Amino acid sequence: MADDESSETTRLLRAWANGDRDALDRLTPRVYNELRRIAGRCMQNERPGRTIQTTALVHEAYLKLVNVTNVDWQDRAHFFAVSATVMRRILVDRARRRLAGKRGGKTPQINLDEVPDLGSGRARELIALDDALNALAQIDPHKAQVIDLRFFGGLSAEETAEVLKVSPRTVMRNWRLARAWLLEELSKNS
Numbered sequence: 001m002a003d004d005e006s007s008e009t010t011r012l013l014r015a016w017a018n019g020d021r022d023a024l025d026r027l028t029p030r031v032y033n034e035l036r037r038i039a040g041r042c043m044q045n046e047r048p049g050r051t052i053q054t055t056a057l058v059h060e061a062y063l064k065l066v067n068v069t070n071v072d073w074q075d076r077a078h079f080f081a082v083s084a085t086v087m088r089r090i091l092v093d094r095a096r097r098r099l100a101g102k103r104g105g106k107t108p109q110i111n112l113d114e115v116p117d118l119g120s121g122r123a124r125e126l127i128a129l130d131d132a133l134n135a136l137a138q139i140d141p142h143k144a145q146v147i148d149l150r151f152f153g154g155l156s157a158e159e160t161a162e163v164l165k166v167s168p169r170t171v172m173r174n175w176r177l178a179r180a181w182l183l184e185e186l187s188k189n190s
Helices: 002-017 021-043 054-066 076-099 123-139 141-152 157-164 168-188
Strands: none
Touching (some): 002 021, 002 076, 021 054, 021 076, 076 123, 076 141, 076 157, 123 141, 123 168, 141 157, 141 168
């Protein structure tokens, strides 16, 4: 049954990419709960009084996603990977705006073994991680994708392997190497 549902979601994604607006209407209820799960993971440690709620993050990401053109959706895992990246960009942009005009301070350490703590007033950490991840993408885009999918998207090694069309073993190797590189990069800025 799960394969049938996944296949139907993939079919709707492709129909939507080909301009079928009705497909988008049928797709939305299928993906909404998973988008909320991804947003919740991104924001699970957000401080009280945060500037964005989980539902608002989902809606903002959704608005960005529906306006995307020329995307060849491979499957539902690809869609959720892109969704996680969009949510990450939204949170990083908000963090940058919060810190605009503020000065000083060392970049704190981030533990990449923990679940993402993208909120809780840790805007500098999120920006530092984003900057390091962008630097890694310049050197090795594949490893940066693995971090993006696993850390921000909450995808398992198997799901990440499916999106990237590699083996789970390759994903884990790239995960370990990318984490080590990012930790080194982040420590330079501490």
